[in-house]
Structures are given as C-alpha cells and as structure tokens.
Amino acid sequence: MSSTHLAPTTGAENGPTPAVLVAQALEYPDLTRIIVAPPEVEESGVEPDVFLSEIVAAVMKQDRLDVEFAYVAPHETPATKAYNLKYGANAMALAESGVAHSLPLIRDDAATVLVGRARHLGADGAKLHGEAYVDSDRLFDGDVDAVEIEPIPEEPGVRGRVARWLPGGWKTGRAVQTGGSNLVVEREGVVTERLVKRSTFYRHHIDWRLVYQ
Numbered sequence: 001m002s003s004t005h006l007a008p009t010t011g012a013e014n015g016p017t018p019a020v021l022v023a024q025a026l027e028y029p030d031l032t033r034i035i036v037a038p039p040e041v042e043e044s045g046v047e048p049d050v051f052l053s054e055i056v057a058a059v060m061k062q063d064r065l066d067v068e069f070a071y072v073a074p075h076e077t078p079a080t081k082a083y084n085l086k087y088g089a090n091a092m093a094l095a096e097s098g099v100a101h102s103l104p105l106i107r108d109d110a111a112t113v114l115v116g117r118a119r120h121l122g123a124d125g126a127k128l129h130g131e132a133y134v135d136s137d138r139l140f141d142g143d144v145d146a147v148e149i150e151p152i153p154e155e156p157g158v159r160g161r162v163a164r165w166l167p168g169g170w171k172t173g174r175a176v177q178t179g180g181s182n183l184v185v186e187r188e189g190v191v192t193e194r195l196v197k198r199s200t201f202y203r204h205h206i207d208w209r210l211v212y213q
Helices: 017-023 047-059 078-082 088-097
Strands: 001-005 033-036 068-071 100-103 106-107 118-122 128-134 137-144 148-152 159-160 169-171 177-185 190-203 208-211
Touching: 001 017, 017 047, 017 106, 033 047, 033 088, 047 068, 047 078, 068 088, 068 100, 078 148, 100 169, 118 128, 118 190, 128 148, 128 169, 137 148, 137 169, 148 177, 148 208, 159 190
Parallel strands: 001 033, 033 068, 068 208
Antiparallel strands: 100 208, 106 190, 118 148, 118 177, 128 137, 128 177, 148 159, 159 169, 177 190
16 A cells, blocks of 8 residues: 655645645555645644545545545544544554545535535525525525534435534435525535525545545
C-alpha cells in the first residue's frame, strides 16, 4: 500500500488549495490511500470536516474514487460521529494500517461532498419557508427552523429531519431535497449566504472507500 498525508497549510492563506493538493498526490501512479490529517482550526483556519469534504470532492471530480481515504481528525467532529471514527492521537495507527470499507458517498448539486452535517436554513436567521422530502417522504411543508442532513454509513446513504431538540425524527433515503423562497445552505458548519431555490443532497453513483472501525 502506498499512502500520502494531506493537511491544509498551517498559517498560510495563500497555500495550495485542496484541489491542488489532490492533483499533486494523484501524480503518483502507485497511490492507494490518502490520509487526511488536518490540525486544529486555530492552526490552519480551516475546520477539519470542511477540509476532508474538500479533499474527497476533489478526488471525486478527478474520477479517482478507487483511492482509499483515512481521516485523522484532531478532535471529535460530526464526521467522526457519523462514521464512528477514532480521532486525535488514537486515529493515526488505524489510518495507516486499517481496512477501508465501501460507503455511500453523499454530495449535493454543487458537487460538494457531505461528510458530517448540513442544514437547509432560512436566510438572515428567519424561518425557512418551503418544503422538503427524503426520497418521496415529505419532511415538512410550510415554515421550520431548519432541515438537518447527515450521511450514514449504511444503505441507502443519507438521512434528514426537521431540526428539533429531541432525538429521533430521522427519515433515511438516497436523497434529501429542499425547496424554498429564502433557502440558504450550511455545509459542515459553514453557511453559503447566496439564496438558492432548491438544494439536494444525494448519493453519488460511485461509493467512496473509508478506513473505519
């Protein structure tokens, strides 16, 4: 097995982008595994799950999902929770020698990969006005605080619910689609302020291979 470690450039705003890092890594024909090992956000300015998402998306765009991924997060994140991953000092040994498993890859219509958590929100802190479905099951029609979306490691690949304090309320499927008059999208904790009429997170036609317990 041939692997490489990728991390955002610490303290350098003009460092190579994830797409450039991936392109450089894929120049090696024997590469079989990418170990994504971002530092704390205070060091790099990038949330760990955001960096993982960008690396996986860059590999997807290169049509190289035959390459395995391992994730060494500096602390617990929504992605480590979603896939029951180790994090911190305990994660590197598994990342280097663990077995990769094929998992549903969840992306959206902007070619962004979801590894931890997304939300469909109303702009400017308002309630979201619209409707949402998981496959053909309606989540809501009207006004809600948010729609929460998470990848899951098993079939069919993604789950969604109307945001709530209590556990449960999830519906699983291959896609979560929301339409609204004031819809904005939050991906891995980062909100894109541009209004969109519709946003869909769905299962990519090719799975990804992730090292996990």
